[in-house]
Amino acid sequence: MIKLHQFPLVWGRNVSPFTLKLESWLKLAKLPYQVVTVRNPSKGPKGKLPFIEDQDGTVVGDSNLIIEHLKRTREIDPDHELDQHQRATALALQRLFEDHFYFILSYSRWCDPDGWRHVEPAFFGFLPPGVRQIVPRFLQRQVRQMLQHQGIGRHSREEIYAFGRTDLKAVSTLLGNRQYFFGEEPTTIDAIAYGFLANVLLVPVETELKRIGEEYANLRTFCEGLAAGLGDPA
């Protein structure tokens, strides 16, 4: 059985976009897995979550490398019916989510007081007094530094959410009124989009980013449909 290492649930949900992406992909691919709860990402081979331990003991970190490993070793490919244009569109969308939108989502949770107000007690409420005063602030400072280095953190709140709006508008336009991005069956890009969009629209983090996401009704319909299909809370 595949051992999937990921953060503990918060609000009864998988609240990390990359681990929700991978867990959703495992469900779509119908691969059985067992969750191993980890709080410290540095235990993984890439210092981040998710990572897996495969049944032969192989450890793989990074959601994309894990998916490639599983496609290769199980000889499966949920994307086999996609044509070259669809594959290129999926890759461009993946880059939008993982290499741009992820930082806006991180800002909304960790730096915007509207988000931090919800995230801090939910993520760190289990910590004992004393540590509780130190760890969340330390991690928040690390996220701020990451966003400074990446570049998003150098913009104003209004500019950051304006970037978020252009991302979500593009995603909404590409999705249109379809249930999935391509065809009748979900593919990898649906798992990716769900990992990010559900973590904006289905979580109780009331920020400007969620308000913007709610302007695009098809994004919520997409998330709720996938949540129902995957057995996740809506």
Ligand SMILES: N[C@@H](CCC(=O)N[C@@H](CS)C(=O)NCC(=O)O)C(=O)O
């Ligand atoms: N490229 C990686 C990104 C994984 C990632 O950024 N994971 C975050 C959680 S969503 C993480 O572990 N952050 C903790 C840290 O960077 O210390 C993947 O696709 O798995």
